[in-house]
Structure formats: C-alpha cells, structure tokens
Amino acid sequence: MNLLVQTSTDDGTFHGPSIMEFFPDIVLFEGTGFDINRIMLIRLLAVLALVIVFWLGTRNMKIVPGKFQSLIEMALDFVRVNIAEDLLGKVDGKRFLPLLTTMFFMIFTMNFTGIIPGLNIAGTSVIGVPLVLAAISYVTFIYAGIKKSPGKFFKNSLFPTGVPWPVYIIVTPIEFISTFIIRPVTLTLRLLMNMVVGHLLLVLFFAATQFFVFTLGGWFIAMGAVTFAFGFAFTLFEILVALLQAYVFTLLTAVYIQLAVAEEH
C-alpha cells in the first residue's frame, strides 16, 4: 500500500493521486459490513494509542505532577478550560466535557496519522468519522436545547427576537436551514475536505518528487528538490491543520450547545 510506489509507474508517465487513495483494499471481513481496510486499521491504531497514553497518564495521578502528567493535564485542561468552561460555564461545561474531550482527541489523533510516516493518511479523511461526529454534535445540541426548554429552544432557533413578525416569513426558513441542515453539513465537510485535500497535496508533492528524481532524472532532479521542499513545508502545515480542525470542530460543537441552552439570543 505504498503510495509512492503506486504513483511512480514504469511506463514513464506521471500518475497523480486519485480519490481511490481513500478506498484502499479491504483486508478483513470483506462484504460483512464490518469490512476493515488500511484506514480503518489506522483509526483503530489511533484509538489504541489514545487509550494507552491516557491510561498511563491518568492511572496514578499525583497532586504534584511529574513531566508526563503535566503534559496530560495540559492537554485535558485545554479542552476543559478553553473550550468547555469558557463557552458553557462550569455546570454545563462539566456536563458536556466527556463528549467534547472525546471529540477533540479523536479528531486530533486521527488527523495526525496523516503525517506519521508509514501511516500517511488521516483517519478523518474518509467521511465516516466526520459524519458520525457531526451527527453526534447535532443530536447533542438539539438534546441540550430540548432538555433545557423545548419551547424556548425552537423559538430562539427559528424566531429570533427583535424582528417584526412579517420578516419571519423569510427569516424562519433561513434560520431552520442554517441551524438544522447547514450546521452538521459544514461540520462534516470542513473536517473531511481539509484532511482529503491535505493528503492529496502531500501525495502530489512526494509523488512528483519521486517522478522527477527517479523516473526523469538529470536536470529534473532540481525540480524534485523544489517539490520535496513544498512537501516538507506542507507536512509541517498539516500539523497545524490537524490541531486547528480538532479545535474548530470541538469549539463549534460547544458553541452550538451554548446557543441551544442560552436563555435569549
């Protein structure tokens, strides 16, 4: 499943990365609905890594933390303080903290597999994870709103205050679409497309480097150096994107919950 080998062919022509990158061969349980391919394995590996790191990190927490515990605490506090408590306050922040923490670390870790050598593809670059998480975010903010006060939730969502009533004819459908349709779709697509494009760019740069250096050779090696430099730079950029997308997804979920439980808009 080496991407570089796949794209540098013997016939001397350059083959760019294809969308089939994201649908590798099934390796286990083919046709059962629980098929496992390379990307599913990477996801499970990411889950395993998270379980090990957080199990070791919180199994025996000390009041005076060591280096590793400080790091774990910093990561957990980032979600707890900067996302949950900042937006939802202490009480609601604590209620939704497990969900937000799970989202953040799941997305970040699965994004990060995109630049780990040997894995080289983000677990979030296939629609399953973004879609499932967006659906959970969607269900959660609607649940939070209805639990708080069903009438107020739908009134605030569909009939914003301070608007003369005839305007509702236009505003209410827009609000409905933006709240109940656009939100989950944008959550899904933002994450998915960032990861898909990031992966395709990296494949393109490194495949081109391979093509210039090993297939064409000669003066094209200089071109290969340029494409390699771009690939390297985008690898670093992908670290930022991995963190940023995890943050944005979690933050937006918190914002949606916050809007749903708010008294007034």
Next chain:
Amino acid sequence: MLHALVAAAEEGTTKNPLIPELYDIFWSAVCFVILLALFWRFVLPKMQTMLEERSAAIEGNIAKADEAQRQAEAALEQYTAQLAEARQEAGRIRESAREDGKQIVTEARSQAMLEAARVTASAQAQIEAERQAALVSLRSDVGTLAIDLAGNVIGETLADDAKATAIVDRFLAELEASEKATK
C-alpha cells in the same frame, strides 16, 4: 481535487467520497464509543479526583500556614509581654536598690552623727569631770597652801580651824565670781 477525479476516471473505477460506506460508519462509531468510554468513565473522573485532592491539599497547606502564623504571633506576644514584665521588674529592682541605698546612706549618716555626738558628749563629760577633779584638787591644794601660808605668816596653825576653812571657801567663791564676771 479535479486532477484526482480525472485520474480516478482514467482508472475506470471511482467512488464519491461523500457517500459513506457502511463499514466506515460502523468503525467510526466503534472508535467514538471506545474513546467516549475511556474519557467519560476513566480519564476525566481520575482528573477530577486529582484536581479536588490538589485543591484540598492547597487549602490544607494554607490552613496549616495560618495556624503556624497564629502560633508565631501568640509566641511573639508572649515574649513581648515577658520582656515588658522583665523590664518592669528590673526597674522595680533598680528603684528599690536606689531607695535602699539612700536609706543606707541616711542611716549611716545619722549613725555617724549619733556616734559623733556621743563621742563629743563623752569627751565633754570627761573634760568636765577632769575639770571638776582638777578644780576640787586645786581647791583643796590652794586652800591648804593658803592656810599653810597664812599660818606661817601669823605663826600658828589654822589648819583645823573651821573658821579658816570658811574664809578660804569664801575667798575662792569670790575668786570664781570675779572670774565669771571677767568672762
């Protein structure tokens, strides 16, 4: 993206990346459930417990520090009080010493004065006694001498004559009186 789609079309097989496969959804959900369980049931409770213990420990330490501060202040107050008391005590002792000293000096002085007076008195008494003795002895000697002299002059003994004695006594009294008058 466009290039990718074109490349995929060239290869003949393509898939829409927006249509999820069932297994994709399934394994995503499995990953989510495992991680949710991890964070909800294990990691976050542990973190919460630790944070509570930490804040309790910090509060405990603050209470302990307050207690120590209070004790130190009490001790300081006690020492200050003791010091003040000691100073007072010392002052009192100094004062009484001064009083004692003064008294001793006064006593010594009066003692000395008494002694001096006594010495003076006894000296005067002695002088008086000696004077008296001298006077008596002188009187008798002078009397005898005068009688003898007078006897020798008149040729007879007048010694045991009571009349002579009276004359002598009168003479001496006159002498004394004239002495006093000249003084």
